[in-house]
Amino acid sequence: MAENFVYPVKKGHDYTVSIERLAFGGKGIARVDNYVLFVARALPGDVCRVRITKRKRQFGEARILEIESPSPMRRQAPCTYFDWCGGCTWQNMDYTHQLEQKTAIVREALRHPYDLGDVNVEDIIPADPHWGYRNKMEFSFADRKWLTPEDLSNPEISKDFALGLHVPGTFDKILDIDHCMLQSAEMNRVLNEVDNWSREKKLQPYGIRSHEGLLRFLVLRQSRSTGAIMVNIVTSRPAGEELMPLAEHLIRHIPQVAGVVNNVNARKAQIARGDQEILLAGQPVITDAIGPFEFEISANSFFQTNTLQAARLYETALAFAGLTGTETVWDLYCGAGTITLFLARKARKVVGFEIEESSIRDARANARRYDIRHVEWLAGDVRQHMARLQEQPDVLVTDPPRAGMHADVVQSILEARPRRIVYVSCNPATLARDLHLLKEKYTIRRVQPVDMFPQTYHIETVAQLDLTDHA
Ligand SMILES: C[S@@+](CC[C@H](N)C(=O)[O-])C[C@H]1O[C@@H](n2cnc3c(N)ncnc32)[C@H](O)[C@@H]1O
Numbered sequence: 001m002a003e004n005f006v007y008p009v010k011k012g013h014d015y016t017v018s019i020e021r022l023a024f025g026g027k028g029i030a031r032v033d034n035y036v037l038f039v040a041r042a043l044p045g046d047v048c049r050v051r052i053t054k055r056k057r058q059f060g061e062a063r064i065l066e067i068e069s070p071s072p073m074r075r076q077a078p079c080t081y082f083d084w085c086g087g088c089t090w091q092n093m094d095y096t097h098q099l100e101q102k103t104a105i106v107r108e109a110l111r112h113p114y115d116l117g118d119v120n121v122e123d124i125i126p127a128d129p130h131w132g133y134r135n136k137m138e139f140s141f142a143d144r145k146w147l148t149p150e151d152l153s154n155p156e157i158s159k160d161f162a163l164g165l166h167v168p169g170t171f172d173k174i175l176d177i178d179h180c181m182l183q184s185a186e187m188n189r190v191l192n193e194v195d196n197w198s199r200e201k202k203l204q205p206y207g208i209r210s211h212e213g214l215l216r217f218l219v220l221r222q223s224r225s226t227g228a229i230m231v232n233i234v235t236s237r238p239a240g241e242e243l244m245p246l247a248e249h250l251i252r253h254i255p256q257v258a259g260v261v262n263n264v265n266a267r268k269a270q271i272a273r274g275d276q277e278i279l280l281a282g283q284p285v286i287t288d289a290i291g292p293f294e295f296e297i298s299a300n301s302f303f304q305t306n307t308l309q310a311a312r313l314y315e316t317a318l319a320f321a322g323l324t325g326t327e328t329v330w331d332l333y334c335g336a337g338t339i340t341l342f343l344a345r346k347a348r349k350v351v352g353f354e355i356e357e358s359s360i361r362d363a364r365a366n367a368r369r370y371d372i373r374h375v376e377w378l379a380g381d382v383r384q385h386m387a388r389l390q391e392q393p394d395v396l397v398t399d400p401p402r403a404g405m406h407a408d409v410v411q412s413i414l415e416a417r418p419r420r421i422v423y424v425s426c427n428p429a430t431l432a433r434d435l436h437l438l439k440e441k442y443t444i445r446r447v448q449p450v451d452m453f454p455q456t457y458h459i460e461t462v463a464q465l466d467l468t469d470h471a
Helices: 095-109 185-200 240-253 307-321 338-344 357-369 382-388 407-416 428-438
Strands: 014-018 028-032 035-039 047-055 059-069 136-142 162-166 174-176 215-222 229-235 257-264 276-282 285-290 293-298 328-332 349-354 375-379 395-398 420-425 442-450 460-467
Touching: 014 028, 014 059, 035 047, 095 428, 095 442, 136 174, 136 185, 162 185, 185 215, 185 229, 185 240, 229 240, 229 285, 240 257, 240 276, 257 285, 285 307, 293 338, 293 357, 307 338, 307 395, 307 420, 307 442, 307 460, 328 338, 338 349, 338 357, 338 375, 349 357, 349 382, 357 375, 382 407, 395 407, 407 428, 420 428, 428 460
Parallel strands: 035 059, 229 257, 328 349, 328 395, 349 375, 395 420
Antiparallel strands: 014 047, 028 035, 047 059, 136 162, 136 215, 162 174, 215 229, 257 276, 285 293, 420 460, 442 460
């Protein structure tokens, strides 16, 4: 951009804009004299009056003051907390439109800023059900409650206890909720029981600013296959004495509750993971199944949060791998080895790469459970392992975190020259960047988005690439 760049908008000023499309991240995109504005909670087709909240050279951000003419995609969000909660960004759009927008975002990401040519992007695979699908929810306790307009007009309201979800843009206040539409009725029941009990017994919530108080997080997990629920209450110090009666109460009154544990996180970092775990009642693990495999899940295990869609995602990855039983397969970023086991059913040998020791431990246990011996696990940074390995896999599957693959990992893949690559991605932007690098030697055959997280902007995508001079 030229040095004498003149901004077409001013911070704090208001403009009327039309929303063109949605960006990954959930915001609407509008333009003022070709200057891009990201507008939170806006939908394509909305004409709205907005106020500029941020102004950078490449783009600005704005918030809606008034919707002058609503998009035909708009609907009333079914959840009462939608206006404040940071969980679901797209509840105000019906599911068919959500699906169309997700496919469009993947197509757009593969066109700009890297033009990947004429890529075959299939329509997204829908989720069913698209409510109550989450098998894990993490709620925070706080000593400062986010006050809704209704709360503000109620002088009796208690402001010093909340159990719920974050409001975007605030870090220390929590929206107190009594249900979440993305979890089951039984999980909602547990949420309410824990909330009521904690208030009655006057257990102190942890203050994110003060670092004082006991209760930090409530993490619920439910098996899709058995219905069993595991309750994990994360506290700032061991709290067996205070929480044991609650644990017994939950086990006695909610038949699905199979176990209650207390994880202890005495550190300041706001993470729902403990350095110590105390079993309060029942069992410390539940089992769930993805496709033909059952997995043991403990409070801190990594497990896909939408069990039913995970099976569809893995079946897609397996179909794209096109294995015949003779191949050596590398599975990069393998987590607890869930995709790895799917691949092992059809491959001669699979090598799983994963940095988290605890996930590798789970992966080993999962393979042992099915007596799968033709799998090897490499614990540590994939970047270092890849730089050292001399072998050549036939097929490579990669499922990196949101940041995508490190450039050195992409380089190592180009040198290893697997015949086929299956790329599972949770971020279309980094997928496009990495495909652009891989295009040096690979042809993108097909791209299949999969909807794992209805009502939110998140998109999972599987891409199949073949070595160009091998085709
Ligand atoms: C998107 S998850 C994929 C998990 C798994 N494929 C599944 O479907 O359950 C990404 C995984 O990459 C791992 N990871 C992140 N950085 C890594 C690195 N540098 N080397 C190896 N693994 C890494 C994370 O611990 C996480 O388990």
